[in-house]
Amino acid sequence: MDNVELFDAGEKGKGLRTTKDLKAGEVVFTEPSFAAVVFDSLSQQVCHNCFRRQVNLHRCAQCKFAHYCDRTCQTACWDEHKQECAAIRNKGKAPNENVRLAARVLWRVQKDTGIVSDSQLISVDQLQDHLADMSTDSLKELKINVQNFLDYCPNTKHGSEYISHIFGIINCNGFTLSDQRGLQAVGVGLFPNLCLVNHDCWPNCTIILNHGKIELRALGKIAENEELTVSYVDFLNVSADRQRALKHQYHFDCMCKSCSEHFKDDLKMAAKETDGKKPSDELVKEVQKYSLECLAKIEAARAASNFNEVVKLSRECLEKQEPVLGDTHLYKLRVLSVASEVLSYQHNFSEAAGYARRMVEGYTKLFHPNNAQLGMAIMRAGVTHWHAGLIEVGHGMICKAYAILMITHGATHPITQDLESIRMQTEMELKMFKKNENDYHSMREAALQNKPTGKMTASLSGEANFKKQDNTK
Template identity: 60%
Template sequence: MTKGRMESVEVFTSEGKGRGLKAQKEFLPGDVIFAEPAYAAVVFDSLTHVICHTCFKRQERLHRCGQCKFAYYCDRTCQRAAWLNHKNECSAIKKHGKAPTENIRLAARIMWKIEREGSGLGEGCLVSIDDLQNHVDSLGEEEKKELRADVESFLEFWPPQSQQFGMQYISHIFGVISCNGFTLSDQRGLQAVGVGIFPNLCQANHDCWPNCTVIFNNGNHEAVRSMFHTQMRIELRALSKISPGDELTVSYVDFLNVSEERRKQLKKQYYFDCTCEHCKKHIKDDLMLAVKEGESKPSAETVKEVIQFSKDTLEKINKARMEGLYHEVVKLCRECLKKQEPVLGDTNIYLLRILSVASEVLSYLQMFEEAADYAKRMVDGYLKIYHPNNAQLGMAVMRAGVTHWHAGLIEAGHGLICKAYAILLITHGPSHPITKDLEVMRVQTEMELRMFQQNEYMYYKMREAALKNQKIQVMPEPSNEASPSLFHKKE
């Protein structure tokens, strides 16, 4: 592979969008179009002591750098692999007296790499750091103030013996981080743990109904460690059949919102007006705002009142979740559902959001039967809205399947787990840790289902005995964060 070239894709000028990526050959659903190591990446400030600074895996016991006392690693292998990127940072942290924020650390890592290698095209890179969008000219006054503060903090941290860069170039790097940073997740993709810059990925334009997805994959730990010096990679994977010459697109935001709201979010965070077909034609907006049909169809005023009540309740739910008041969350969900159910349609996004929270929190509280009912309704709605190969859909179906299994509903549970496995094979691939976990669940529930079909009474007796002889498996504590979004945006 020569510098600035990649066999599978090429950079082209996309009409009305600037640069974009175009397929050079045919891809089928699940194909990896390319895998890319991070140009630079850092762990979030709040997780620096629980996440490996090399492979971004969450580990119970990490080895701390003996010099700066800041960086943590899985083992000596990860620590040695990190030294090229950590060497300058380690010295600067010791001299500075403390580690700066994640944005400053990421900017510094980018600058040190430029100091070592120059800012031109690297091996396998389609675009240089200098050519990435920064949108500095589009920033509002408050954002410009934050940018100036970041630049000042950077200059305080940056060692005088390192290559010195002009204020304009430093501002460019912070602009690149702000609008091109990619959220890194833990090994199971459930928690955002850091942010990195991936120049090739940055060229993929947005579409609300994309033909590709991006997955952070460090599934085969040793293989990844031998493949990339940065010890982690993202994969651009095909969601549908892609022909040579087709533009490769990803979604910067969750599709589960009406087109007007998605466009507002994209304009605010990424400074462009979305002109995708789904936004222009308001496709699926009717489903997301659906109301009950029939003789007793609710009035527009009633619908407005219920939606406002739902928004207010979601705010209260977020506050209660932050405080760990999960029984209060359940109470709020039940009250809201009582008001929603006579008014809102089964695919209404406000109903689906409450169903999602209710099923997750009830599972955590071991109230599996009620949780399974809400999870099934949520999945039924999602299946009518999301792209059939959407990663968030796959994760939601998987959680619903596990909840049904816990509730003893083996037939529905196995069916949902199989459906989730089919989706995640495409979105995550067979080597991803979460797909491997799901394959184990699929095999187990298939075996249990056969036992259930042969003798239902004996199945429940054996299940009861098995559960008595082991500690009740506690479901993961509900997260106070949304699922990791694709592109990182500094708040």
């Protein structure tokens, strides 16, 4: 924590600021979790120690709930799991993830107190719980969780008031953990130092989970004594919606510059302009209403794995949107994102590439140039173009994505390493394409059909295999 110090951030409470100048991509600090758990729905698919998605995980023979990559992960997690293991066996089943996380937090507080290392700047007990700001429904849910906790840990020394305090802390400070590729949320954890970093809708830092620890990374140059900020919500929402979400979940009114100035809201809700003319407000509202209804149907079809229906609905929606909504309109971008993803999954790469390109063009006008979400979107679009045989565009996008992810994720992150391998592959294929375009396409077609590729394969030392990477999903 040499790069930061705790300070009074005024109305925002405590905050962290830099103690020296930082450059883009620099790791401000790393932090292991104070406590963390895998989501209920993924308890058999994700390692309970390192949070990696794996096949054929080893199950704890005693509680039969926790799963691990191997003996190494199981042994490493035993100190955290042994009380949980006994509690699950006594109860007969595991409670929900919020109760399991609260139990792990309290067990660790009881064992190590609220501060577990010299680098931890604040005790867990000192984190805000915002119980006084909770709605009636939220308080009812909290009361149920407290009762479930007491059933799960009947011998606890903590009273209901303190247990409620811990649940409140988790509710507004819990951080979602992603898998090793950063593609799916797999769990939730508590990181005390990270909790001190305040929100800004256009932040100067990003958070990445890397090898079991979170990394706070600078998105650009940060001057000495400047406050460090991250975004608690998705920037791909208009300012009013972001403010509403922040008030509901984190109980504060966001007055950042982006919200105060409604930064890029006009682009996010833009109507299409043709020859200096725009459609009427009534038509725009009608298409926006239709888009929201269609997006709900698309999500339902997607959840049901009815991918043909997803594609059909997406095409219909885009046809309706095209003459009315601008290319940066949020509803259009959401449809383009889903359509490109599902079509890639169906190996319809040519159509998927067109949608992905349009999505990236819109994202580029909205996001910070070093935004992790933008980098991931460009990466997927690049891989889709590569699979579609559009090697020049694909390689260019992959290089652009790699430059962004080197800042947001760093060179050692698994997804950056995967992307580097793809970048080298496409660079090699691009050289081949420029040398002899016809031979390149012949070789590519043969490779896709698992046919001998003759002299072109030999010229690549057998490395051009065109294996479909699992990065288009």
